[in-house]
Amino acid sequence: MGKLVWLSVLAVALAALVGERLITLRKVTLAFRELTQNHLPNCQLIKGLEYGSEDVTILENGLALVSTGLKFPGLPSNPDIPGNIQLIDLRVGVNPVVLPIKGSFDTASFNPHGISVFTDEKDGSRYLFVVNHPHGGSQIEIFRFDEDEYTLLHIRTVKHELLQSVNDIVAVGVDSFYATNDYYFTNHILRTLEPLMSLTWCNVVYYSPNEVRSVSEGYPSANGINISPDKRYLYVSDILRHRIGVLEIQKDHSLTHIKDVEVGSIPDNIEVDPETGDLWIGCHPNGLKFVLCNPNDPPGSEVIRIQNIHSEKPVVTVVYEDDGSVLVGSSAASPYKGKLLIGTVYHKALCCDLQ
Template identity: 25%
Template sequence: MLRPPNSLSGMLHRLAVEGVLRFLVSGQCYGGNISSATCFRLMLDLNKRVYNHTPGPCRIVTGITDGAAGLELVREVGIVIISTGLANAYGNETVRGGLAMIQLEKEMAKHETKPVKIEGEKFDQNKFAPLGISSYYSKGRILVYVVNSHPERQCVEIFTYHKDKNVLFHRKSVCDARFTSIYDVVVVSADRFFISNLAYMSRGKLQTAELVMQSSFGALYFFDGRTVSLHESRLSTPSALAIDRKRKLIFVGSLLNENVRVYALEKDYSLTFRTQISLLSSPAGIHIEEENGDIWIALHPVLHQAYLVTLYPNDEKVRSSSQVLREDGVSWVITEPYANDGATISASNAVVYDKDHLLIGSMFGRLLHCDVLNPSIT
């Protein structure tokens, strides 16, 4: 039942719902070439089914119960930094946002994480809901950049990580009024990074209406060390970000368009579009393998399931399928190393691969570690 428009929010809510209904009736989808009903079915992945398979033995990593929505490999020191507690941004106030780490070793006797302590006088951890993570390593110094997706504080939090003490020292926050639904961050040099903004509206009914209408109001912003500037506008749901080892290519995922756009990073930090990779699944996290340039992608293969998970972040019975794709950096052949119907890991949102170790992080639940037995054919 619609609320009467006795307030501005009520009127906006009614207009948003009416806009969605007009969209579904009009049939304006893919240039009007297919019916609105078919369009809606394809967008929500109502036609898909997921079949379970793994690249080798897998096990649940201990120490993570509140999600691993973001994963960042710091290759120089062999650790993966993990963002936890994203459910706090979706109304589950019993969950506390934080960061953890896991050490990757050739032979892992234990598969467990350790919480990372955060220090900083001006840092409010009660308003911290971490999502995307990126890092920059230089001369033994590790800088960590974390997207804070808390509804009251949409910022990129910048830390210095001390591995010996396992402590993150908060340096500063980069905030902007245009940050309404920031998703991921990718660092190109010290304190210079790109930020993806999924939609024009913040989370809620209006954003849902915006996404259902498949509007292209997402954006890519750039922070040059001093100010935030708009780099790319009119993007459709820009989500995951990544950069290659040579720092010459930027990868931008699109949740609704189910693809990854590849840009060349110029010397002045401008972007030149190069190509587009079709996935037929919604990318949520991207990892670029340093040695050969292979692209590892965590995806939501059945989008309506992922949407339901965000509506009920504290209900373990509501599950979403998980998927990992790998694109060969040379041949561009796409394979599927991992898929699950949500029983083992729900709503895969992040992925890291390093030396036969595959880590898959969920939005609100577990962290999974798999041994990749045949990396050449996975």
Template identity: 30%
Template sequence: MARLLIPVMIVLCGMTWRLYELLDFGRTVYNHRPGACRLVPGIDKGSEDVDLVREEGIAFVTSGVVFMQPHRAHVKGKIFLYDFNQKLGGGAPKAKELPIKGASFDQNNFHPHGLTHWIVNGVIRLYVINHSNDFKHSVEHKKSIKSPLFVRPNDLVAVGPDQFLLNNDGVAQTELGNVIEILTFYRGGSVVLWDGKEAHTVLSGMGGPNGAAFDAKNNKIFISEVNKRKVNVYDISKDKKTLTQVSSFDLYTVCDNLSMDNDGSVYCGCHPKINEAAVALNDCDGVSTSASQVLHMRFGEDFKTIAVSEPYANDGKELSGSSIAVVHNNQILIGSVCRGLLHCTIDDPSVL
């Protein structure tokens, strides 16, 4: 019996330590900014994803996500437009709520999550992940796109006209099921290609694939894997149906959504203390807060090396639960899962 007890105790101690590390107990976040920061007025129910249209100097923002939280079904889903070309002066930065038209569109069941765009003949086409009040999933475009392979979509990235890669960050459809997935290290995540007509699974067995970004110049896909605290780099095949891993990097933090910069680097909004995030993201309308962090990742020419810097970090008092960061025109927008949208100026590009 004693001989059996010792290995059991070793395994339990190992699992306990891994869980302690996973939840970031004992980690300290030190506040710093790239410049002056102000919350964007009118956005207080989340700015979970921000998609930059660099050619126009504008960004679209999703607000009001309900992710396995039926008690928040009353929150109205919205899409905002932020113009990086606006003159700020001493006033607050402004975002405009966009009207959503369509007689057949059910706005009461609209809770936008990730979004992406593709420009066709000068027209910006948006693709927006939507969760209904009863947690059914679709991608809203000119029409609602649905597939049994859209299991638990979190983020997506356009890779062509009417083509996108979509990340399912797991399989559970309830908060409890999601916790069990995380604690058991179950790899139920997948990446799905929508080719314009149907969906195809291109990656499976992943540990919480979340954010995605596409580098069209170098034909690379970047995917953050939250349960592994990694960012992965892939080559994408011509038909978009095959992703071949090039590299994988440990970030030692939970990175949410990704955005591409015009120099080929990648920004990410992260959750540096997941124990705080687990509480705060289930208390969106309460007082709980969680730390925020922005990482900037620069890759070597072969995408097998990485240099990482931290342009922004906060203990959660200024911005709680950061999920995305987008940089343009010496400005940075930092979104959050269910709170505000933070605008910061970049006083010196070297801080990036």
């Protein structure tokens, strides 16, 4: 009889724990949020970007680079089409073209995720850093971007045990970068337990040929990352806490946490306006819908702008919001001369007027 009592107590305790964890998971995924419409004028879906535009970055001359075709477990994708990098010249329109890749590189397994461009001040050379997940792993590809011929030359692949589940990257040299890990485990079953158990084992890693180390820790999941125009600060999407972390870069490449800015949404990739320093963030207003991917009840999209992030009272503004009827699962937003380019994880891309 005593054994049955203990088993009953254990079952009740386990049920209570599971229930509490599920309630917590609903909170961190913002499952309670109702999606609304807050559209910008003159929005048009971009033809040619049909299978995602996960990350978007726009150079000062109006050339936009877009990573597309991401294949991620549990999310819709086209398995027959490899991922690629596409270019849009916003000075002449919104017509994307695929950038050919030169050099020794397996394009058939290309699965691009976050991207970052570094410009070498010595000679003006452009380098494109791409998070790649061939065969489910994580590695960084470094390309040289030829703006005249619209081509990418593959230079090297970077692998390291600390780069186990890279989501996004910001380049700080021709062969150095900071990268975020969005999961601690590489096993997909164990990954599902991380948000359920509220684990905070994810981090930011600094990489150079001479040094690789974790420089910021304690994230349930670290997502988008970018750098301030003066190169003094990094911004990191702390997605399950619905905030952007501000970290100061030290001389030894370590990071000092300065503060967090709440955004009230699940922040994905971050773009930084080089002139104003404003942050533009593609967000998921309801994470549960994003995970479920129900075409009859699609996840929506949200774009948030943060102005004066280093002040005592940063201004957080919802610039665009959609219930999924137009755009599903926005992951990036980048402005250029009155236009806003919005990317998605696996859906399409949208270009709108900001005025």
